[in-house]
Structures are given as structure tokens and as C-alpha cells.
Amino acid sequence: MTRPPLSDEQREALLSSLPQRAGVYQFVDTDEAVVYVGKARNLRHRVRSYFGAPSDPRPFVGWLPALLSDIRVIVCRNEREALLLERELIARLRPRYNVDLQDDKNFFVLCLSRHPFPRLSLERLHPRGGSPARMRDLQCFGPYPSAEAARELLRFLQRAFGLRVCSDRQFTSRTRPCLRAGIGRCLAPCTGTLALPTYAERVREAQEFLRGRGDGLLRALQERMWRESERENFEEAARLRDRLRLVERSLARQQVVDPAGGDADVLGIHREGGGGALLWLRVRAGRAADVTRHFFEDAPLPTWELVRRHLLDRAAAGLDAARRWLIPGEALEGAEAGEEVDALSTLLSEQAGQPIEVHTPRRGPGASMLELARENAAQAFRQRLATTSARRDRLRRLQARLFLRSPPRRIECFDLAVFQGAAAVGAMAVLRDGQPAPAEYRRFRIRAARCDSDVDMLQEVLRRRLRRARSGELPLPDLLLVDGGVQQLNAARQVVAELGLDGLSLAALAKGGAGAGRHRVTRERVFLPGRKNPIRLRPESDELFLLSRIRDEAHRFAGAYHRALRRAATLKSGLEEIPGVGPTLRRRLLLRFGSLRRVRQAPAEELARVPGVTVQLAKRIARFLGGAAFDLP
Template identity: 35%
Template sequence: MTDPTPTPAFDAKTFLRTVPEEPGVYRMIGADDKVLYVGKAKNLKRRVSSYFQKTLSSPRVAMMVAQIRRVDITATRSEAEALILENNLIKSLAPRYNILFRDDKTYPYIELSADEFPRLAYHRGAFAKGARYFGPFPNAWAVRESIHLLQKTFQLRTCENTVFQNRSRPCLLQQIKRCTGPCVGLIDKDAYAADVRLAARFLDGQASEVIDDLSAKMQDAAERLAFEEAAACRDQVRVLQAVLHKQFADSRKDEDVDILAAIEEDGLTCVNIAMVRGGRHLGDRPQFPSGAAASGAEDSLLAFVEQHYGQHPVPTRILVNLSPEPLREALAEIVDQPPGVVAPRFAAEKAWMEMAEKNARLAIQARARDTGRIEQRLEALRDALDLEEAPQRIECFDISHTMGEATVASCVVCEAGAMKNSEYRRYNITGITPGDDFAAMRQALERRYGKVAAGEGVCPDLILIDGGKGQVSAAREILAEVGLESVRMVGVAKGEGRKAGLETLIFPDGREGLALGGESAALHLIVEIRDEAHRFAITGHRARRGKARIGSRLEDIPGVGPSRRRNLLAAFGGLDGVRNATVEDLCRVEGINRKLAEQIHGALR
């Protein structure tokens, strides 16, 4: 029997003649049409050509190029379109040679809203049109510290719009001089806007200029004998000066700098990003690559730069602990005016880098300890349940309700020993006898694994059911109906007095239950997953129950229909606001006369 004809090598020279000099996305394809790598480029011809030079940037790239059998090109109208397409393709195809980091859209920002009296707020997620955003910050602590400082100095509002629009008297923040009280007219629009401009300039890193302006304003007020205004300016200057004295220990400049330290140790690579904004060191954040083949520190750092600065603002300077030249080239593909990318030179810069490298090494040590602990627990679970291999994907179900009301089922996912929040699911259970946990479990499993049987979703290696023989029996029936009876399943029955460590594992084949004991690493993992399923279920149940009760409580009052209920909830920001309102307050709501206001007031108390 002869061997099949080998796949011909890729003719890069011929192919490159056809590549346009336009923005777009390229896909490196290997044998069996497997996608090896997805990338974007400002100039497709120049970027793709760089992969077929005599000398390549790293052994990883050389290994990938040797496997290329063809390259697919998609031209786009702009770099922005290319970035979106690249992101979508990487997520859907999971190419072997793409180095992926945690989705850094989760970096927090400070938001100044687009309202008439802008609100100062902590923000994560998509940006709203018209609002201003400052960041990113490495962690929530840095954002909240900055908001606290801005409240203390510029006294901007932080309350939600529903609260702001319905205030009738100043809140506590106004009384302790953390807000100027625009909700009740204690400051006019122009004066508030001036405070907003000062806060925005401070967040933009112009702290020294803000202090100079406040000092000049203080002097002018003193000359006009407006001593209260001068004292307020003096207090603002003192706060800002104290902050500068406290936090500018490493920098005497109002500068924005990112410090990137890539460290490779013990088979792990970490890219640690530390952020300096307006001369203030705001902390750092370690990132670990995933989905990479033989990725080292240089490749990981380059991949991080492309992903991070493709979605977040670029500072004026970037300090790196490796060669800066490849990063300059990568940033030239992302932004029109690349920042300065340099190695640390001065004492303050070297101190920042030493701290970033130290924290990267500490993060690697912590990750290594966690990895070893996870592997130990998975192996213990394999031995305890007599499985052929350690389960890589575990799904756990729980049911939550109050006397049969608002029943919710949860499904949580543990993958490779770590909880995978993005794949959690909740199921609102309907059409069953209230309080029938067996029927609720059957419905949840049917909805989850009916899709798996139809080819949608991932089949787990192990299913955990929070419950005893009844729930396990119901689960077994559903799995048999959808053709997944071969998937291993175990029930987790609570022990005597519901004490931790006394749980018994229930098997669907009817054999005697297994008590692993409180010292078992396998039981620790099972209980951790079970408790997470319980938490997720009860959170969903409370939200569903609360929503149902809010609606029914108001609509049970004669004369309050859906329209008036919506008006009441909008006017007072929820049921608690309606409950605390006086009869006079209720009368001000559209459609509520005094007689009905008295009925509502009496019914809710």
C-alpha cells in the first residue's frame, strides 16, 4: 500500500504577488485545513511578507511558518473593522499559535456622564455615547480611591439618576462636603460645569495646572474679600498638594506611563502591566497567556501589546524589560502616533520596573502553587470515583425556591479545576407542581442536555447533582432519554445536620453511597463546586422572587395597574422608595390622586 501524496509546500513568493496593500485580516492555514494563526494588519502585503523572510523573530514563528499550506486574506475598509474581525475569528477558531490573554475589557474606568449635571461613576464594559472615560485602571481599588479623592476635592455627584431626579432635600454627602447638591439647586449649572472641567483636567494628568488655577482663583477671591470662596479653594489646593506629596514619590512629572514586565519561570510566562497616571502609580495587574504553542516572554509581551492597546488608550510612554523594537513595530500597526517604547533609564523608572518584575514572579509562584493543587484535587477525584481519567469539565446543578415560589435551577461549570463563570446558566422553572424538586431537576437537565444531544454545546466529563436518590434518579432518566447515559453522574447528599465534610456521594447505579470524609481533597473540590451552584441558584431565585413580589404587591392594590406601577417605581427608584414615600410625595406622581395615595401608603406599611 503506497503512502498518500504529500501536501505540496506553500509557494509564498507567488502568493505574495496577489496580496493587497490594504488593511485586513489574514489566516495561516495548515494541514487538514486547521487554522494555525489569525492576525490583522494595517498593510496586509507588508505584514504577511514579514513571515517569509530568511530570519524570523522567534522559534515559535518559524515552527508555525513551516506548517503553513495556504494563507487566506480578508481585506476590510478600515483598521477598526480588521480589529473586530480578528477578535471574532480568534474566539471562534481558537488558533493554535495565537497567544490569548484574559479579555481585558474588564479593566475599570472612571466615567463622567453626559447628563446636564455630569455624574462621577465607576464603570466597566461598553462606553456610552457622549460620556467621558478616564483609564484604564489596573484594579477596582485604584478607581474607588480616585473617585474618593475627586469627591473630596471637586464635590461632584455620584448618585444614580433615579435618585438625583427625585431628591427633595440634600443627602448626607452634601452635608459632609462631598457633593455640592446640584439635585436640590444648591449650585448652578455653570459653577458645576467648572468643577467638572477641573476634575477632567486632573484625570487627564494636569494636576499641577489645576493647582495653579485654584491658587489663582483663591487669590482673586481673597482680593474681592470673598473669604468663604477663598477658603474653599485653599482646601482644594491642600488636598491636591497632599496627594501629590504622597503619591508622586517616584515621579515629579504629570506623566502617563505603562510599565510592561514579561517574565518566564518554571514553564510559565507572565506579563505584568503597571500603570502610572498623572505621575501616580496606580498598581499593577498580572496577565497569563493561554492557547499558545511554545510561547516565551518575548512572544507573550508582543501579543499582549497588540491585544491591550488595540482596545485601550495608549499612554505617552511605555517602559519594557525586553527589547523595545518589536513593540514599536507592533504599535505602529495599531496607532497612528506610537508612544515612546523604551527600557527604564532613570532611578524612578528602574524602581517601577523592579517592582513590576517582582510582582510578575510572585504571580507565577502563586499560579504554580494553584496549578499543582488543582491537579492534585482532580487526580484525587478520579481515584475516588474510579474514573479512567481526571475529569476536565464538571457541571453541577442545584434547585432553589421558597415554598415552591419562583423556582430557579442553576448550572455551574468547573473546567480544568477552575470555575468558568462565562458558561454558568440559570433556568426559570415553570409548569410543575410547586415544590417538586424532582420535576424541576428533570426540566433543567432536559433543557441543558437536550441541546448537547442535538450537537449544541459541550458535553461534560462529570455531572454533579445537589441532592439525594430522588434527584439522581430523575437526572438518570433524562440523560437516558437524550442518549447521554454514558456520562458519569454523582449526587451530593448533605450529611447529618448539614455539616460540611459529612456529605455522601450517591451513584445512579444503585450501589451504596460513598462518604469520603472531611479530609478528602476530592470532596473539597466537589463541595466547592456544589456550594457555587447553590450560591448561583439562590441568587437567581431571590432576584426572580423579588421581581415578582414587587409587581404583585403594587398591582394587588385596587386602582394601581401596570401604568401607575411603572410611574411609581420610576418616580421613587424602586419599591423601597415607594414604601418610604409620604402621602404628599405619592400625590405628586402622575395618575395618583390623594385617595389612591392614602390606599398605597396604607397597603405598603
């Protein structure tokens, strides 16, 4: 089946939808064949670099705009996972433009020799498996994405564990410690003064660390970093911070997905109203091997019913499936689904003609695999929205449901946040073509309105926003949505009439009560001007998804601003008002205890241990913040 190439508009929308995450990208031609596979630390930046004015000299790069019908991506947790998955896909798909099937310049491993005093070394492995014979006697860890990262890690391991890096010939011929031993980077086993069990223990610790089980060392580095920071030795703290980041970046887990090294099919689910994606992540020998995507649109069924039907269809299709299927537990929640969960494995096994075990892990490696599959399902659906008419169809359905004059390409929603009359704020969230536009969000501090009146505060926020639209400074929305019911809608109508903007479409979104029976869902209600009865939207509809999405964004944005103002006010009313506590002591106290709450909970004797805090001042701080002033000498 031949597909048309992406238009410039579709390609730009697809590129904008790519995540800024590590992963693997696949270029698909008009015959739906994968022609190129690559990996990236940042998928959006890397894929975008192929278009516009590319500096890549390879001939096929210039052909891409007329060649591509799709760009598929698989999100990975780090660059190492992307490297391994890229090699797996190249070996299996044999893409036309991956001519060299990867050179060996970035395929590095760290090795420990099989010797009574093992040597730590950095080696290169050939991607086609043509490794030299000497590699058979080495215990290898990796691969690592770049030579720089691997060499930095090698130097770090020398500092952390003191393992030797000299050749066996140098080891047997040396009688005096080398320079590395003098600077603390080697335990000097060549001198014969080091006991074999001591060195073996260091080797065991290094092996655990290289297998990704170095949490203890990471915690120790973090504690040292904070300790140096408290002593105001910021240069050493910065060096420790850089080393900590290096370890976290380079020492990701050895396996791509499953540390147990087994086979599994992992289902990721992403749903937005009536549309969504089901994505299967195929894990073979502990590594991600491939993904399979299934999309649905305008589906009235609940998620659990969609998943159940899809599982039965997949089992009956006789695909090359693993025996272990991982399914998100929340996707099977519901009365009818709950009754069938225990029997689901048996039912699928009968359909497939082979044993199938269904698991719904909540924690551990299984939950991590489910999260990775969910992220990929969400990304696949975002890309589909960017290259199809599904996004425009959503807006047309919302237009028809709310009796609007045109599709609401720009929707603005307003919400308020206040607590006991303090730090009253408003917020505006924006949906543009059905997608959040955070750069256009706005927040408002309530200046004149009474903080005990939601109507007054909402009207103040709307006046400030719509006056700027009336003057031409900001665009008018196609739909103005307020969080609330009839009272909030009437308040908005009054402001719109006052400013002479009678053509502006208004709506209010209010939460209703729980549904009856086993389908206990919250029925949202939409109030429109001039309409007595509210419109009740179907729970799984695209229209409700769009409205509730922007309502939740406005609520989140208002809440975040409100909490930030309250924290600032709390801090100001705390340490800043204590006599004798200036900026330097405030910084030391917060560095030592981490937060104002912990300073408040600390006894006076702990406060007195902070440099610059006297016994009398410690008592004053504890008394001022409400803490207990312990008896101090």
C-alpha cells in the first residue's frame, strides 16, 4: 500500500510533537518500509536537523522531504537503551540507508580481566560480533554511548575503587608503587603488600556498581556533596555534583528494559476522549525488540472493554507472542472487568492455543516496563494527531455540541485559587488547536476584588484579560470557558457585555454528582448562555476531554501560583522577621536543614551547631518559630 509523502505542514507538526527525550527514530517511505534507523539523545533536535538546511553530507538526507510518509519514534529511558535498541532494529529490519550498520567508534565496554588481581580496561567491540580472541577472557560491562563518557567513567572507577589499569606484563615486573598509587588511584597490588581478599572485595564492589547496583555509592556522593555545601566549600561541592551526574548518566541499568532478562509483551495505553492508542512493547531476552501500534477513534466504549476486546483479538490472531503479558491494572478496573481478571489468562490461553500469563504489576521492573510502554503509546498518538485530521475533527465535534459559530481553535479557561482570603490569584490556560499552549498561559494577582467573593475575583481577572483583547494587544478566544456553574457564567456574561464583546462565545464547566449503578463516573455539565438546562457530555467523548483538559490545566496553573505566593509569604514571616538572623544565617540554616519546616522542627541544640548561631540566638529562633528550646550550657 502506497502512502503520500508528508506535506510541509504535516512534517512541521510531526516534528513539533516529538519528545525531547532519548530514543530511536525510524524514517518510513511511501511504501511503508523503514529506510533508516537512528538513535538520539534528544529526538526532537536530532530529527529536526535532517530538514531545513542540513549539514549532513549523506545523499539520502536531501531526498527525505519527498520520500517520507511517516517518522516513528520509540522513547527510551537513556541513551544506552537507545543505542542497544538501534542495533537490534538495524540487524532485524536491514534499512536501505543504514549502509554500514553502524561503525564501531561508539561501541565501548569496560572490562575486568580474569586474573587474581583483575585489571580494569576500556575496550572496543565490533557490532557484528567479530571480537578478538582476547575478549573471551574478559568480563565486560556496557556498551557506553561515547568514548568520552566511558573514559570519564574509567577514571572515576579508579578514584572510587583503586583497581589497577596496568598490563599484566607491567604488573609482574613492577616492585615499587606507580604514580597512580601515589595519587590515590590504585591500591598498588603489584608491590605484594596488599592482601588478596581486600582487592577482591574492591573488585566485587566495582562489579556491583557496573551492573547498576551502585545506589550506596551514589548516596555517599550525595551526602558528601551536601556536607561540602553546608561548609560553604562550593567548589568541591560542584565537583562532587558533576561526578554524581556523570555516574547517573553513564551507569544506567545494564538491561534495556527487563533486568530479569526474560520475554514479555507489554501493553501501553493512552486515551484522550474517544481516541487513543494501544501499543505493544515486545521485550525479548530483556531488551526492547520492537513496538506495534493500534489506534482507535471516537470509541464510545470504556477503556477496560476496549482492552479486553483487543486482548482477545490478539490472542486469536496467532501472533508471535510471549507467554507473559503485562497489562496496566487501571485499564482493567471496573465491575465487569474485575470479575474476569482472574480468568483472563485462561481465556486468552484458549484463544491463542498456548499458555499466556497476564500480570498487572504495580511496582518493580514490571511497572517500569509498563510506564515505558505508556510513554510510547502517548507519543505515538500525539504524532498521529499531528499528521491526520483527527485534531480538526475533534474541534468540529465540540463546535456542533456547544452550538458554536466556528471550530474553537483557541480556547481560554479561567480559574481562581485562594485560601482563607490570602494569596488570592487567577489563572488563564490556553488550548490552541486542541493542544495546551503553556507559553500563552497568564496568571493574575487579585488587586481590588473582595477575596471572599468568587464572582468579584473572576470579574476582575476577566476585565484585565479582555481589555487587552479589546485594545488589540491580545487575540480574542474562540471560546471562553470558566470553571463553575450558572453563577460564574453570568459573571462572565456581565463583563463581556460591559466591554462590548457580545459576539464572544462563553461556556461554564461544572462537575456533577456520581452516576448510578456500577458505572460510577462524575457527569460533567456544560452551561451555555440563554440555555436553561446544562449539556451533559458523554464520559469518553472528545468534547469532554478537551474541556476538562483545559479546565484541569487552569486549575493546576492557578494552584501552583497560589502555593508559590504562600511559600514566599511563609518564609518572609519566618526567618526574615527573627532579630539577629540576616541573609547569611538564613542561607546557612536552609542549607543545613533543607526547608523552613525542618528549621521549625529542629531543637535549639541542633540550631546552635550551625556556624554563626550562638546559644542565645538558637533559643530565640526556636522560641520565635514555636520550637522547643532545650537546655543548653
